[in-house]
Amino acid sequence: MTAASKTTLSIGEVSALTGLTTHTLRFYEQEGLFVEAVRRNAAGRRVFTQQEVGWLRVCAKLRSSGMPLPDIRRYAELVRKGAGTEADRFEILRRHEARVQRQVADLQEALDVIQAKVALYADHLAAGSADTLWRDGPDCTPARDVS
Template sequence: MENSPTTSPGLRIGEVAERTGLSVHALRFYEREGILDQPVRRDSGGRRVYAEHDVEWLHVCIILRASGMPVPTIRRYTELVRHGAGNEAERLTLMREHRERVTQQIAQLTHSLDLINHKVGVYEDILAEQTDGAPQACVINAG
């Protein structure tokens, strides 16, 4: 790939890995799985050359993946974006469905955190009583 005055030289795979926190292996996997919204360019030696847009897109994909979106769903979303305007209703449906799953996960995690906070309080109280010289309490209720 030759540089023209309007074309930046691009980023090597190691630079993209460093900027995104993904491994080189993960970047290759994302490319094979069709998760990049534009084909990765290659230089004259066949090495991958990424653009800033690719890094920005990968950040979106990383956030979607971290939120629990399955790779096939990210691939479908990517395909929709790749096809351009005209499929916004399908993109919206996909995002609404995922939002519902994330909302459910948050509710489950909040419930779990409530239990954990309760247990932390119980054990802090027991330890505080022990250091005050009070008799040891016996915790009977499920640990």
Template sequence: MTLLHEGLPIAEASAATGVSAHTLRYYERAGLMLTPVDRASSSHRRYSDADIAWVRFLTRLRWTGMPIADMRRHTDIVRAGDATIAERRELLVRHRAAVRTQLEEITASLAAIDHKIDIYDREIS
């Protein structure tokens, strides 16, 4: 999967990012791409290195539970230029705090599961 100067077709972009072609199309329709995705003369999408990197970042945000509206807000302010760096940072700082809270809850739940497994292991032995 090498990126040619024309960009990757959607199937290869899907493989490169780990998201479905449907998701790539959705991100475009939802206004989540930083710039319009290039099109070949056949009108098929062609994803640049920058597009692939951006989709990977969006995917990380989704995996950590960021709502689409916040993802869209972040995309909008990135597009607005360097004057929005502080605002971008603040949005990500707030999201990081939410992710840390999630991690604490998951860690506590994992500890409870591990405890229960230990109890069962003792009973089986």
């Protein structure tokens, strides 16, 4: 029986399945990111389900794309409340979607600047004309002046 096919999972197994450390999983519980209270076995240890693993994977994606913990907590609360909260959940997701799209656009812009520089260095290094490369021009137009 692999961890991925078990119906109940220890914190260590969940850690392996999600890539989140056990410390982080406990921290997330404390922060109220779980939809339902985390169950415990007779010995007081945490018991997780595959469903929770699924949710944690979504959490990991939301976090890695920059959603703050309070927003995820809010979303989890709405799911817990159940029917009637869908419009609010939708709103949270849509806002985050917009935020991520902005992030991608900003990174792409930075990437353009970086790649322009990389191309210049590649050219000049290949041509052996390294000494003609220098400081950045006023408006960062690499054609004139480069760092």
